[in-house]
Amino acid sequence: MTKSAGSRRHLPSSPFNRQAPASPPPEQFAVGDRVSHDQFGLGRVIGVEGEQAVLIDFSGRQGRILSPFSKLTKL
Numbered sequence: 282m283t284k285s286a287g288s289r290r291h292l293p294s295s296p297f298n299r300q301a302p303a304s305p306p307p308e309q310f311a312v313g314d315r316v317s318h319d320q321f322g323l324g325r326v327i328g329v330e331g332e333q334a335v336l337i338d339f340s341g342r343q344g345r346i347l348s349p350f351s352k353l354t355k356l
Contacts, residue, residue, distance in 0.1 A: 307348045308355060310335045318344075319352040 310316070314326040321339045328336035334347045346353055 307332050308350055308353070310350075310353075310355065315356040317354045317356055318346065323356075 309332075310326050310329055312326055312329060316324050316326060316337060318324060318337070318339070321337075321342070321344055324337040324339040324344070326335050327338045327343070330336070332348055334345050335350070335353075337344050337346060337353075
């Protein structure tokens with residue numbers, strides 16, 4: 282008699298039984314926030330497109346940064 286793979290017992294300490302950690306929610310930005318970008322430097326938020334993107338003025342040069350905002354930090 283063979284056991285099916287679905288009836289196997291998984292130990293709580295098993296490294297294969299762990300769930301992926303939940304990703305933190307994307308940072309919220311508002312118009313007027315001062316920000317720092319790893320590549321473009323210091324800037325100010327001039328527009329917010331929900332949680333998808335922000336528009337930023339980097340000293341006369343504008344950029345649209347998409348979510349997730351991994352290289353963008355609020356000051």
